[in-house]
Amino acid sequence: MLQATNKAGDGRLQVVNEDQQFTDQLSNYLGKWGMIDKGFAYDVVAVFGSQSTGKSTLLNRLFGTSFQEMNESKRQQTTKGIWMCPSAYSSTLVMDVEGTDGRERGEDQDFQRKSALFSLASTEVLIVNLWEHQIGLYQGANMALLKTVFEVNLGLFGGGGDEANKAKPKEKTLVLFVIRDHVGATPMENLTATLTQDMDKLWDGLSKPEHLAEAALHDYFDLSFAALPHKILMPEKFESAVVELRKRFTDRSREDYVFQPTYHKRIPADGISFYMEGIWQQVLTNKDLDLPTQQELLAQFRCDEIAAGVIEAFSSSSKPVRKPVETGLVIQHLGAMMNDWLHIALGKFDKDASRYHTGVYQRKRSDLLTTLHASLLPLYLGQLKNLHKQISAQYVKDLTAGLKEPNYDFAKVVLTAHVKARADFQAGAKATKVDETSWTDEQELASLEEDLKVIADRLRADETKKMVNAIERTVRRHLVEPVEIAMSQPKPEMWDVILETYAKVLSEAEESYLSKAQGYNCSEEENDVALMSLRARTWLVLRRKLEEQASDATMRNTLRTAFEDRFRYDDQGLPRVWKPDDDIETAFKKAKDETLNLLPLFADIKPTNPKLAPSIPTPEPSFDADADPVSFDASTALNLLSPAKLVSLETRFKRDADAAYVEAKRSMVSSVAQ
Ligand code: GDP
């Protein structure tokens, strides 16, 4: 079967055979001819015209091909079908149509119509080959056939009935009239004008599909003209005219170069076989010969290809910002940039792909948009993350600056900075968003606000700690001196005085904290913790001061002072000068006993008014209670001096007192001696 399809060896291929079968060897041959990898860099030309008008001869001369020519002397029959052969001069596929000699007219017309339709639909340039003397004979068989072919072509390939396709004609085809046996008697312009008129008339007379009623000839075809001298009568002139004409097929720099990009069917070379076979099948089954399937397949192929190109360009334009975003930089105007890339990419896609089947094009466009959006999403999310970081850092700075202001209100400083951070983030996120996406900054915003809260909380904890420290200093100032005074001049109500002061200082401290804490928006729990620590610290200040006052040296001093106050000063507070008849013994004993009576006061913290008894606070959580178990243990916290300590203090005091007595005696003796 394959052999039957190809009867001519490798030089040319019978694309469609006499049984109207399409070859399965086309790709194979395109490979052999070195065309399969050409992509779009190839062209297709076909010929149309009556039998035996020198078409094959023309093609062979023009392109160096090897189509069968009718030999004048032998008049041997050529092989019917559509033939293809590569040009020897450029990457051009040349198609020749061989019909029968008109003997079996009905059958031949059918084949001619089909092959003409096929040629028209698959080539960039259709050579209409005709004798000079055929021109103007509008009723000639040529024109009738051309009319039919145009008509079916318009119905077939003229564009769908849908709105989008209506406005966009398919690729144009160049119709190149080659006037054979041009004698030169009639100027070229006249022939050209006549042919153009004929074509216009033909076009007007077409029965067009309703939606293409307004379609103009020039929406679909460009017309061009060439003339060749008589081959037999003027062989040299014919040859040189052919060489000249060939340039129009090979020399891109010429203005009349025929393979203009607008004519290209944009089928990649490796898709030619598939595409042409599809067209042939459509032509064969032509009733009204709609080509949606063929068009859709092609559209899918092309749209994918165009999209791939667009995506590649898109990726390379977005590449320079990906690294910086990854490394944590906030890119200015990122949203505008991304919108620009999208705009450019879609513009490119629209320009190239919108010519294809509308449904497919639109579907592929939305696929493309999805892909592009997906590739931008990481940039958006990255930018949000970076914004988050940047704004958190700025928030810390804003807070720090706000807390340096005199008389700042912590809650207000935090609120102002928070509102600003939130607004900055939202503005940044908005400026990064890409149009027509449902991207949202909600999650990142929530996470940012959580972080801001943590930062503010930490800062507030620092601030309250500072505040508690400051209050503790005030406590020390207000507590230490009264305690020292009370302890150094012991009286029975000593503890009442001390504990009253303690209660007052503590309540002042608590009040001071609570009034200051209002500005910090502290939670109740935080307040509780702060107050607890304040109570513990105030208690420790008291307790340590009491211990200091109860130390051996201080106690000895306190007792001696108490004794001396009684023994060496009189009731008016004047120093006594002992005289020989003074009763030193009684005075001494009284002062000593009174002083000794004071000593037990120091045993325990014990006011005469039981209501003043202090409650022992719990130590601060951060406080190492083991380091000072006495102060916070209910069983020991109110004990100051142990019985043993009291005994040793008493002994020492007695010795001090005795010494004072001896000294007093001696001073009296010496005053008598004077
Ligand atoms: P086709 O059937 O259109 O392909 O015609 P062919 O190329 O097979 O040629 C048909 C006949 O026309 C042959 O006998 C050719 O020698 C002859 N022929 C070819 N070119 C010319 C030409 O330019 N002028 C004339 N008058 N005859 C030609």
Ligand code: MG
């Ligand atoms: Mg021929």
